[in-house]
Amino acid sequence: MDVIVRPTPSLQGEIGALSSKNYTTRYLLTAALADGKSTIYYPAHSEDSDAMRRCIADLGAVLEEDDEKIVITGFGSHPRSVKELNVGNAGAVLRFMMGIASLCPDVTFVNTYPDSLGKRPHDDLIDALGQLGVRVEHREGKLPIRIQGGQAKGGKIQVSGSVSSQYLSALLFLTPLLEEDSEIEVLHDLKSKVVVGQTLEVLQEAGIVIHASEDYMSFRIPGRQSYQPRTYTVQGDYPGSAAVLAAAAVTNSDVTIHRLKEQSKQGERAIVDVLRMMEVPLTHENDTVIVKGNGRLKAIEFDGDAATDAVLAMVAAAVFAEGTSRFYNVENLRYKECDRITDYLNELSKAGAHVEERQAEIIVHGRPEGVEGGVEINAHFDHRVIMALTVVGLRAQKPLLIKDAHHVAKSYPQYFDHLETLGASVEWVK
Numbered sequence: 001m002d003v004i005v006r007p008t009p010s011l012q013g014e015i016g017a018l019s020s021k022n023y024t025t026r027y028l029l030t031a032a033l034a035d036g037k038s039t040i041y042y043p044a045h046s047e048d049s050d051a052m053r054r055c056i057a058d059l060g061a062v063l064e065e066d067d068e069k070i071v072i073t074g075f076g077s078h079p080r081s082v083k084e085l086n087v088g089n090a091g092a093v094l095r096f097m098m099g100i101a102s103l104c105p106d107v108t109f110v111n112t113y114p115d116s117l118g119k120r121p122h123d124d125l126i127d128a129l130g131q132l133g134v135r136v137e138h139r140e141g142k143l144p145i146r147i148q149g150g151q152a153k154g155g156k157i158q159v160s161g162s163v164s165s166q167y168l169s170a171l172l173f174l175t176p177l178l179e180e181d182s183e184i185e186v187l188h189d190l191k192s193k194v195v196v197g198q199t200l201e202v203l204q205e206a207g208i209v210i211h212a213s214e215d216y217m218s219f220r221i222p223g224r225q226s227y228q229p230r231t232y233t234v235q236g237d238y239p240g241s242a243a244v245l246a247a248a249a250v251t252n253s254d255v256t257i258h259r260l261k262e263q264s265k266q267g268e269r270a271i272v273d274v275l276r277m278m279e280v281p282l283t284h285e286n287d288t289v290i291v292k293g294n295g296r297l298k299a300i301e302f303d304g305d306a307a308t309d310a311v312l313a314m315v316a317a318a319v320f321a322e323g324t325s326r327f328y329n330v331e332n333l334r335y336k337e338c339d340r341i342t343d344y345l346n347e348l349s350k351a352g353a354h355v356e357e358r359q360a361e362i363i364v365h366g367r368p369e370g371v372e373g374g375v376e377i378n379a380h381f382d383h384r385v386i387m388a389l390t391v392v393g394l395r396a397q398k399p400l401l402i403k404d405a406h407h408v409a410k411s412y413p414q415y416f417d418h419l420e421t422l423g424a425s426v427e428w429v430k
């Protein structure tokens with residue numbers, strides 16, 4: 001399915017933010033790893049969160065869901081033995097489940113998205129699991145991946161954090177369940193460090209004790225712990241909402257988004273500060289962001305690693321800013337659903353934006369006068385590319401046709417409905 005995005009000068013109205021993807025995947029996992037019943041209020045519904053639902057159900061968790069909540073009876077530290085798991089296109093779900101699969105005798109993760117997740121690297125996690133004595137068969141660090149576990153005991157583990165924080169998070173979910181205590185040392189840099197804060201927050205809520213150094217580069221994890229059944233509430237999602245806020249920033253708008261916690265540990269809450277720095281009129285009080293955009297924005301410089309899943313939306317806003325913006329420390333955007341530097345900038349250029357890439361930077365020469373549009377956009381299987389190009393399309397001179405825009409459902413199936421509610425001219429076409 002494709003989407004036509006037509007120029008839309010103004011956006012108005014109120015929406016509730018979608019539920020956080022990262023908290024939903026984590027709560028589903030900690031609920032599954034507990035013995036007993038946990039309840040999660042307002043879990044996200046998207047392809048990625050459904051992938052986690054599917055995997056924990058395959059491993060023996062029992063899920064009962066209504067409109068408001070999901071009740072999960074977990075399998076504790078004894079997942080059922082399964083032959084295959086299918087994580088769809090969800091990177092975090094794959095990495096977390098690779099950790100848990102180490103408790104199973106023989107599981108193969110199948111490759112259902114060869115052109116997206118199938119191209120992403122998992123070597124650093126494979127290496128770390130190897131240090132625990134887990135046998136992993138793989139295709140040059142990529143899917144399909146077969147894990148023969150059951151023998152991991154704990155101990156000293158080194159893991160690189162220079163490509164993804166998800167490898168470290170996977171080890172943090174696994175090691176408390178092992179017989180012996182573990183020590184994890186993070187090698188090189190730790191990218192997306194803020195997301196590890198979300199992992200630690202959820203582990204603590206689940207009753208797990210982890211001793212973390214302040215810089216998150218070393219951890220001591222007591223073994224033989226048990227995840228406790230809990231009641232969790234999922235907060236609103238900043239990465240998805242960042243695209244809606246960017247759309248409001250580049251148009252004449254009066255847009256309100258509820259359920260965005262000011263004190264959230266989601267790094268992508270930085271979208272609010274970034275738009276403020278761009279001089280977009282907005283307020284953030286009582287978990288509600290109100291943007292009263294006038295279409296005028298100023299260029300900025302920003303360390304994108306602090307808000308990895310909101311960078312594409314920030315860049316889309318910068319396309320219309322006065323001056324040159326620079327988003328640096330973003331190399332690991334290259335290892336996501338597509339190469340979010342080269343592939344994304346190619347699509348932005350097609351639409352008429354003036355952008356340049358470096359290995360770890362995106363540079364945007366703003367065009368307050370607008371961009372031409374009138375072209376077909378390749379989504380590269382990437383929900384965040386789809387959302388960000390939509391922002392650009394709203395302010396282009398001619399419509400954008402975004403091919404395969406249904407991949408938006410990876411994280412935010414209701415994105416186009418939300419934009420339509422706000423008055424955007426968007427239309428699904430076959």
Ligand SMILES: O=C(O)C1=C[C@@H](OP(=O)(O)O)[C@@H](O)[C@H](O)C1
Pocket residue numbers: 022025092163164165166169191192195308309332
């Ligand atoms: O742990 C998580 O849930 C995530 C970590 C981040 O990935 P990286 O650590 O690979 O940057 C983020 O981009 C992804 O959407 C979700």
Ligand SMILES: C=C(OP(=O)(O)O)C(=O)O
Pocket residue numbers: 089090091092093309336337384411
């Ligand atoms: C990169 C993302 O997700 P994942 O790594 O879990 O596939 C994302 O949601 O933007």
